[in-house]
Amino acid sequence: MKGDDVFWIVSNLNIFFVKIQASEVDFPLQQYGISPERFQENTDLSSFFKILTTSTDEDDKVYVSTAQAHSYPVTAFQWHPEKNAFEWGLSRIPHSEDAVQVTQHVANFFISEARKSLNRPPARKVLDNLIYNYSPTYCGKAG
Numbered sequence: 001m002k003g004d005d006v007f008w009i010v011s012n013l014n015i016f017f018v019k020i021q022a023s024e025v026d027f028p029l030q031q032y033g034i035s036p037e038r039f040q041e042n043t044d045l046s047s048f049f050k051i052l053t054t055s056t057d058e059d060d061k062v063y064v065s066t067a068q069a070h071s072y073p074v075t076a077f078q079w080h081p082e083k084n085a086f087e088w089g090l091s092r093i094p095h096s097e098d099a100v101q102v103t104q105h106v107a108n109f110f111i112s113e114a115r116k117s118l119n120r121p122p123a124r125k126v127l128d129n130l131i132y133n134y135s136p137t138y139c140g141k142a143g
Contacts, residue, residue, distance in 0.1 A: 066079070
């Protein structure tokens, strides 16, 4: 994952993101990513979003992996930050300390953004939607 503006995601983690700039911490499972050039050519995209990071797919094609809205609290991920910490079926998923920290920091960022919302569901609705109300699905060794 590369991008000069990745710092904007979580401003107090500048040193962390500088450290991982050259590391393999994302899991490119995409077949239909958009190249940075094509992204910039599309005025609908480039006027709304700013590219934060790029990644390289299995065919060595560079694609936009993270983008953030210029004026809205919207961040788009074209990768799976959760896989680093929680999925162990594929050897291609990075599980280094840095990769797992990326998962945690993205989760923390997401939650901090959600907390800014003034929308609050009724307490009963929260209880109905807790993860504990659902049975886990075992995916097996292959993930």
